[in-house]
Amino acid sequence: MTVELSASQALGLWHTVSMEAVRSGDGDLSMRQMAILLHVYLTPPPHTVRGLAATLNVTKPVITRALDTMGAMGVIDRVRDDKDRRNVLIKRTLAGAVYLEKFGDVIIAKARDLT
Amino acid sequence: MTVELSASQALGLWHTVSMEAVRSGDGDLSMRQMAILLHVYLTPPPHTVRGLAATLNVTKPVITRALDTMGAMGVIDRVRDDKDRRNVLIKRTLAGAVYLEKFGDVIIAKARDLT
């Protein structure tokens, strides 16, 4: 399934999806957290705190706290790296996959309305 | 200019755009604030605090404070309604238009990369 996305419709798509996220109350993820979550799920592992901090141009505590929040939500998991026990590897979870799948469905649904 | 947006690419688009916004530091707008900003700019006026609160399913003080922040950033303006001086009309600004234009450019640029 594909849809046409024009330049004038790009902001509209962002608009409707953001509105839906806020209105449904599921928008409790900040843009930073959403960026982290998407990065973990859409780029190949391994993912570390330091790597995410560098990629997103934020400080390490920001990543740690975001992982605290998202870990409590169950959408990510932390595992010590056995190869280098200083590292913490950020792992995907089933709940996270479901969450993003639903989010993707919203995007597609809204994009489809942009005919 | 149009691009094909498939289901599997929707999350990827959200990913790259969010990453860009966070990395550049312009991502200091929360998802709520972004939803408000986009709503003001993409739907026909007039926009009031009460109307936005109802549309976004949040309380009025949330809108008031978001307008405080975005007003300080210069991306929206508040004007008393002369017809009904209880109302405050949320107005667009040049800075806000420029901000969203750049944001839209990022979306389009990233969407174009999704060939």
Added chain:
DNA sequence: CGGGATTGTTTCGTAACCGTTTCATTCTTC
């Protein structure tokens, strides 16, 4: 081994945001 570097977390003080409640202003209706 052992000093230094690296990684992730915690602490600390500050600032922002939230929801509820309250207030000041303005309109509407009698």
Added chain:
DNA sequence: GAAGAATGAAACGGTTACGAAACAATCCCG
């Protein structure tokens, strides 16, 4: 006009997030 409704802003207490710096655990290299 006066009473009541409506609107947006402000006050208040609690929660959360931030950056900088300090910290503990671990690795690395001599």
